Amino acid sequence: RRNEPSDREKEKRRETCRKKWNLKKKPEAMRVSAFSRSTDRAQHRGDDQKETGETKET
Numbered sequence: 001r002r003n004e005p006s007d008r009e010k011e012k013r014r015e016t017c018r019k020k021w022n023l024k025k026k027p028e029a030m031r032v033s034a035f036s037r038s039t040d041r042a043q044h045r046g047d048d049q050k051e052t053g054e055t056k057e058t
Helices: 007-025 027-045 049-057
Strands: none
Touching: none
């Protein structure tokens, strides 16, 4: 009998597959979401508020 991978491992593998598939399907959407996430992070920090404001307007 093969030993089955744990649920966590299965979930992790499924997640990576989903990420790869999404990346393949629409890279521009992934890029946009990553970009917005980084700008949000900068805003929360309060460091580059000027920069984030400029990027939002463009």
